[in-house]
Amino acid sequence: MEKETKQFTVSVYTENNIGLLNRISAIFQRRHINIESINSSVSEIESVSRWTLVVNLSEEQMKKIIGQIDKQVEVIKAYYHTEEEIIYQESCIFKMRSDLLFDERQIQNIIKDSNARIVTVNRDFFVIEKSGRKEEIEMLQRELSVFGIMQFTRSGRISVSKDEMKISKMLETFNH
Incomplete structure (x- = not known):
């Protein structure tokens, strides 16, 4: 068994x-x-x-x-x-095309609703940072993938007892 x-x-x-x-x-x-x-x-x-x-x-x-x-x-x-x-968290960052931020109102709502934050914006791309549970990060990734993610990376778990x-x-x- x-x-x-x-x-x-x-x-x-x-x-x-x-x-x-x-x-x-x-x-x-x-x-x-x-x-x-x-x-x-x-x-x-x-x-x-x-x-x-x-x-x-x-x-x-x-x-x-x-x-x-x-x-x-x-x-x-x-x-x-x-x-x-x-108690644990993970962090991630997404790189997305800048035009999405201005042309797709839904992206701004996704960022706000997921408690993510925009780290940087330039002419070509913007970067979103999100900390939270693995499930929260995976949900944000699914929502953003519809718009095309240029780059994505996620940290390992950090925790305290x-x-x-x-x-x-x-x-x-x-x-x-």
Whole structure:
């Protein structure tokens, strides 16, 4: 019987070293698990990076993978959370032809209704930025695709946990 899969958000606190991303992605690759999204950034502690990955698998698999990630020398600590345990966002930008902004009144309504914002406008194109849940971004993409999107890109998930993360205190001692 197959285990129930669900979406998990993985947070990995790490030193910023070359090659670590390859080793961590190999942990997922060996198990034939696709990484849905990945984001890397600085964390709340100086000199410590935080990676946020989104994967779909069973909790049993997730626990094993977290154990493997934690064994990497440069990894300080790895955590996983369910959708209900985090607050998260994604961001995206769309590049569209400028004439659409002035000739298609519907585009302005779509931008307003989706809580997106125009970042820049020039003679040839304009750029729209939207932050929100994956579903909101996908809906905006569907609505704008009717008019022709010149370019589109979306970030990986960024998240914070609803509960206190003890890692901050641990990292403070690591940093001193």
